[in-house]
Amino acid sequence: MKDNFSKQASTYARFRPHYPPELYGYLLTQMNGTGTAWDCGTGNGQVAIQLAQHVANVYATDISQTQLDHAPKKENIKYICSSAEDSGLPAHFIDLVTVAQAM
Numbered sequence: 001m002k003d004n005f006s007k008q009a010s011t012y013a014r015f016r017p018h019y020p021p022e023l024y025g026y027l028l029t030q031m032n033g034t035g036t037a038w039d040c041g042t043g044n045g046q047v048a049i050q051l052a053q054h055v056a057n058v059y060a061t062d063i064s065q066t067q068l069d070h071a072p073k074k075e076n077i078k079y080i081c082s083s084a085e086d087s088g089l090p091a092h093f094i095d096l097v098t099v100a101q102a103m
Helices: 006-015 021-029 046-051 065-069
Strands: 036-040 057-062 077-081 096-098
Touching: 021 046, 021 096, 036 046, 046 057, 046 077, 046 096, 057 065, 065 077
Parallel strands: 036 057, 036 096, 057 077
Antiparallel strands: none
């Protein structure tokens, strides 16, 4: 696992593209209820913070602790420094998985 973003985390947070509200509206229609979302490769948490407005619990993971340190804090977001392959999240626990720029 290679961390390519820690050195420029503050710049990355300022210049990362934003997504339209319609995208989040669509994603929420794919869930059964408003339970739990996982934003995999969250970076600076830009998607996690949007999901947190509509979802009860958001788990946001990234391999860069520095990126997570720049992410906005909210009571229903839990930031976890981990890889996608080893998130530590239990099976059958997540209602929605998002991966934005991490691909």
